[in-house]
Amino acid sequence: MKELLQRLTQAYGPSGSEDKVREIIKAELPGYETKTDALGNLIVEKKGSKNKIMFSAHMDEIGIIVTHIDKEGFLRFDFVGGVNPFHLPGERVEFKNGTLGVIGLEKLDKISDLTKANLYIDIGAENKEEAMKLVRVGDFASFTSPFIDLGNKVVSKAMDNRSACAVLIKLMQELPETQNHIVAVFTVQEEVGLRGARTAAFGVDPDYGIALDVTATGDTPKAMTMEVGLGKGAAIKVKDNSLLTHPYVKDKLIELAEQNNIPYQMEVLEFGGTDAGVIHLSRSGVPSGVISIPCRYLHGRSEMLDTRDLEAALALAKAFAKADLK
Ligand code: CO
Numbered sequence: 001m002k003e004l005l006q007r008l009t010q011a012y013g014p015s016g017s018e019d020k021v022r023e024i025i026k027a028e029l030p031g032y033e034t035k036t037d038a039l040g041n042l043i044v045e046k047k048g049s050k051n052k053i054m055f056s057a058h059m060d061e062i063g064i065i066v067t068h069i070d071k072e073g074f075l076r077f078d079f080v081g082g083v084n085p086f087h088l089p090g091e092r093v094e095f096k097n098g099t100l101g102v103i104g105l106e107k108l109d110k111i112s113d114l115t116k117a118n119l120y121i122d123i124g125a126e127n128k129e130e131a132m133k134l135v136r137v138g139d140f141a142s143f144t145s146p147f148i149d150l151g152n153k154v155v156s157k158a159m160d161n162r163s164a165c166a167v168l169i170k171l172m173q174e175l176p177e178t179q180n181h182i183v184a185v186f187t188v189q190e191e192v193g194l195r196g197a198r199t200a201a202f203g204v205d206p207d208y209g210i211a212l213d214v215t216a217t218g219d220t221p222k223a224m225t226m227e228v229g230l231g232k233g234a235a236i237k238v239k240d241n242s243l244l245t246h247p248y249v250k251d252k253l254i255e256l257a258e259q260n261n262i263p264y265q266m267e268v269l270e271f272g273g274t275d276a277g278v279i280h281l282s283r284s285g286v287p288s289g290v291i292s293i294p295c296r297y298l299h300g301r302s303e304m305l306d307t308r309d310l311e312a313a314l315a316l317a318k319a320f321a322k323a324d325l326k
């Protein structure tokens with residue numbers, strides 16, 4: 001799992017530019033006929049005669065888009081997804097063509113005044129003309145940060161949400177015998193508003209929806225009050241800003257975790273959302289839930305998770321895939 005996780009997290013894939021991630025996932029699932037839909041969602045299907053379950057994991061990561069190049073060759077940018085400007089000074093970015101840059105900060109009297117307007121990207125160009133040989137207005141970049149292995153804990157950029165992509169790949173590779181019709185959807189553009197999952201859910205038309213995504217934790221010094229912690233198992237979401245988990249799905253996930261001795265914890269997230277937020281509103285409604293992976297330092301360059309929670313999330317996804325559902 002760690003090797004797969006490393007390859008997935010290190011791949012370039014800000015929202016709208018998920019193709020490199022999609023190629024890695026496709027190559028991991030040679031036994032399936034895969035389909036890429038109009039928006040770029042990758043759909044992997046195992047047919048069955050019983051309930052159709054859509055599992056989704058978004059492929060995109062947060063990033064930036066170039067808005068302006070000045071005559072000295074410095075780039076100004078906007079955020080793609082929920083980027084925190086306080087994370088950025090000194091960070092590095094990578095464009096799709098491999099161009100690298102560092103984020104600089106203008107002189108500021110009070111650091112609390114920092115906004116994206118005070119930040120710029122330096123790609124080492126001497127002037128605008130030279131910069132424009134490498135980068136154009138409208139180009140996207142992702143942040144960079146190496147994968148580090150701390151034993152049970154692992155750290156990288158884009159654990160949100162390549163960790164769940166890894167779980168969904170494993171689910172399809174190790175799919176248990178089941179009469180259920182399983183559709184794995186690796187979605188696009190989650191970080192800019194759950195966009196890929198919306199059209200994918202309409203197309204798939206599932207009986208049940210399960211999103212796989214990371215969630216925040218309350219287990220670091222002076223963290224917000226939150227029950228979820230690293231290493232305590234898969235988190236079963238009850239609520240976030242996009243979803244009230246369908247009670248049947250929530251109870252079934254709890255029951256399956258209990259029956260199969262899968263470590264789990266209950267999650268109430270007081271902000272944010274996942275693909276399940278749009279899947280459950282598709283067509284005339286789809287009972288949906290989320291299997292979450294606890295993750296520290298979300299939307300930073302050093303998102304940390306515990307591989308034992310990944311195993312628990314995988315076990316719970318497998319149990320749901322073969323469950324006898326009403
Ligand atoms: Co995210």
Ligand code: ZN
Binds near residue numbers: 058160161190213214
């Ligand atoms: Zn996510």
